[in-house]
Amino acid sequence: MVAGAQNPYVDQAWAIFGKADPQEVVQMSKEFKRRDSVRYLKLGKKKSKVPWRKPKGRDNKMRLSRRGYPKTVSIGCKKQSQKSYELIHNLSELNNLKTKEAILARVGARKKLEIIKAAKEKKIKLLNVKENKK
16 A cells, blocks of 8 residues: 555544544444354354344453454444434523424523423423423
8 A cells, every 4th residue: 555545444444433523423334243153053143133242251352352353342333313402501502492302401490490481482392301291
């Protein structure tokens, strides 16, 4: 490879592990397989879907995340959700809200009641507030 040329594998790895632009939605295409699922039929060699099991052996190379062995599930491997909700801390954030759904942040009781009343008037659904049916 020529020095200075872009390596597609490195670019793909950066995108998978969230180092790309935050506006892009990056989805993992990697399917995590059970240890020894390639070796034995009963573990999923011929099955279409192999259930994930965490490797727990003392000398297991996959558990130790050694190079050349399949990757294990870890933090950062989750697909990014398509929906994103905004946290509401005060009334001004509620007024500037662009969507019809939001999440109420940790605020005191007085401010919480004010935000809930304003959200009802504007017909904005607060996802973490239960409505009283009295």
